[in-house]
Amino acid sequence: MIYSKRKLLTTFTLCGSLLALSGCGSTSNESAQKTVAQNSAPNNIIMVVADGMGPAFSTAYRNYVDDKNTPEVDAVVFDDILMGNASTYPAPVSGYVTDSAAAATALASGVKSYNGAIGVDVDKQPVKSVMHYAKLKGMRTGLAVTSQIVHATPAAYIAHNESRQNYNAIADDFFDVRVNGELVADVMLGGGTDFFEREDRNIIGEFIDAGYEYTDTYNRLATVPKGSNVLGLFAPVALPAMLDDSRDNRLKYLTEHAIKHLENDNGYFLLVEASQVDWAGHANDIASAMAEMQDLAYTIEFLKTYVQAHPDTLVILTADHSTGGLTIGARGDYSWSPEYLHNLKASLGTIAKNMVEHDNPGDYVATTFGFDVTDEEIATLDSIAQQDVKARFNALKVFLDNKTNTGWTTSGHTGVDVEVFAFGAGHDDFMGQIDNTDIAKKIFNFIDNRNTTAQGISTNVELIKATDKKDGTNASCDFKENWRCN
Numbered sequence: 001m002i003y004s005k006r007k008l009l010t011t012f013t014l015c016g017s018l019l020a021l022s023g024c025g026s027t028s029n030e031s032a033q034k035t036v037a038q039n040s041a042p043n044n045i046i047m048v049v050a051d052g053m054g055p056a057f058s059t060a061y062r063n064y065v066d067d068k069n070t071p072e073v074d075a076v077v078f079d080d081i082l083m084g085n086a087s088t089y090p091a092p093v094s095g096y097v098t099d100s101a102a103a104a105t106a107l108a109s110g111v112k113s114y115n116g117a118i119g120v121d122v123d124k125q126p127v128k129s130v131m132h133y134a135k136l137k138g139m140r141t142g143l144a145v146t147s148q149i150v151h152a153t154p155a156a157y158i159a160h161n162e163s164r165q166n167y168n169a170i171a172d173d174f175f176d177v178r179v180n181g182e183l184v185a186d187v188m189l190g191g192g193t194d195f196f197e198r199e200d201r202n203i204i205g206e207f208i209d210a211g212y213e214y215t216d217t218y219n220r221l222a223t224v225p226k227g228s229n230v231l232g233l234f235a236p237v238a239l240p241a242m243l244d245d246s247r248d249n250r251l252k253y254l255t256e257h258a259i260k261h262l263e264n265d266n267g268y269f270l271l272v273e274a275s276q277v278d279w280a281g282h283a284n285d286i287a288s289a290m291a292e293m294q295d296l297a298y299t300i301e302f303l304k305t306y307v308q309a310h311p312d313t314l315v316i317l318t319a320d321h322s323t324g325g326l327t328i329g330a331r332g333d334y335s336w337s338p339e340y341l342h343n344l345k346a347s348l349g350t351i352a353k354n355m356v357e358h359d360n361p362g363d364y365v366a367t368t369f370g371f372d373v374t375d376e377e378i379a380t381l382d383s384i385a386q387q388d389v390k391a392r393f394n395a396l397k398v399f400l401d402n403k404t405n406t407g408w409t410t411s412g413h414t415g416v417d418v419e420v421f422a423f424g425a426g427h428d429d430f431m432g433q434i435d436n437t438d439i440a441k442k443i444f445n446f447i448d449n450r451n452t453t454a455q456g457i458s459t460n461v462e463l464i465k466a467t468d469k470k471d472g473t474n475a476s477c478d479f480k481e482n483w484r485c486n
């Protein structure tokens with residue numbers, strides 16, 4: 001028997017209307033359902049957001065890892081956990097196509113807002129997130145992401161700001177927003193030292209003073225004692241692209257370590273984000289898109305093993321929207337050749353940057369791509385080296401798009417529904433066609449259900465700023481390519 005709040009409600013309503021006819025009181029069937037409901041309610045909740053991962057990305061990934069020597073396209077780690085679809089549209093003021101901030105606010109709080117909103121509603125009033133609520137209910141809380149931790153998705157679970165671009169003010173909120181006097185997140189792993197160690201404020205120091213372990217290398221993270229509160233910032237802004245990082249499983253590594261510090265008898269809520277699927281989509285970079293999907297797949301594989309050993313854990317995976325309008329096949333040609341993407345030794349950004357340092361740039365690019373190219377193609381790649389870095393990146397990207405026959409329709413987001421995956425305790429609650437706000441609403445319910453017998457339910461989270469917010473410096477987006485801010 002599978003727990004579903006909606007199913008239970010239906011049972012009770014039917015029962016109510018039939019009461020006069022059949023004496024439909026408290027049946028053993030009902031109490032059986034309630035028992036099952038409690039048993040299948042999770043103690044730990046892990047929300048995984050793959051930013052920008054529309055359905056074409058998961059299909060592309062299945063083809064990308066397919067063994068061409070077998071007749072079928074083999075199933076991947078996502079296939080047996082698919083539950084359904086979620087709509088992603090933002091508040092009406094922003095139309096049908098969401099940005100990551102409005103989508104993150106919806107996923108975190110169950111509230112539709114305008115594009116750009118971080119943890120605030122359309123009237124710019126703070127809304128409570130499932131992470132705030134988990135903290136209020138005595139759970140441990142954390143996040144592990146591959147962007148800077150103040151980027152839209154993680155920000156919406158902690159901070160409140162009218163604009164996602166106010167990175168410094170959002171970083172302030174990571175320390176200043178409190179739930180019953182406590183910091184919102186116990187564990188924060190990702191990038192972003194630039195926003196936490198500033199001339200006007202050293203928030204890293206404040207976290208250390210508040211008892212947090214601080215680390216800025218993956219290896220040092222491994223030495224932090226289990227059960228610690230941890231701030232781990234491994235890059236000035238975002239982590240390097242998967243293709244450039246020193247670990248080819250960085251998200252899995254961060255997730256594993258976050259869980260190590262969060263596990264406790266009262267349960268935990270963890271947000272995991274494969275942040276850079278979206279950035280590959282914005283850049284229309286199929287090589288990075290598949291590499292970031294690979295990192296996500298490693299993470300889900302790890303979480304499946306974890307849930308087997310910890311069946312009181314629920315894992316939900318979804319995207320906030322699709323990015324780039326990726327198509328598998330393009331230009332009227334019925335083919336897609338992801339095998340060209342299997343042996344890249346660096347991201348296109350890095351190749352574009354470094355190729356000019358080589359006497360024979362075409363040879364360097366061919367070696368770094370890791371597949372055979374013709375003399376004619378080497379000559380083309382040599383000629384690309386004469387252009388500026390942006391043009392070089394674009395030319396390399398088009399080269400790979402043509403090789404693989406990949407298509408893109410936009411450098412921005414698209415409004416298609418995204419897939420919803422779930423496994424572990426309570427996962428069936430996510431079945432069917434739902435809305436992104438439903439995901440937060442279901443998580444709020446699960447957080448309540450953990451403690452229904454233990455304590456009363458408080459419905460108000462007081463979000464108190466520990467200090468008056470300083471004048472939020474408007475961090476402009478020019479520290480990286482502008483698409484990183486979209």
Ligand SMILES: [Zn+2]
Pocket residue numbers: 052100278279282323413486
């Ligand atoms: Zn985006």
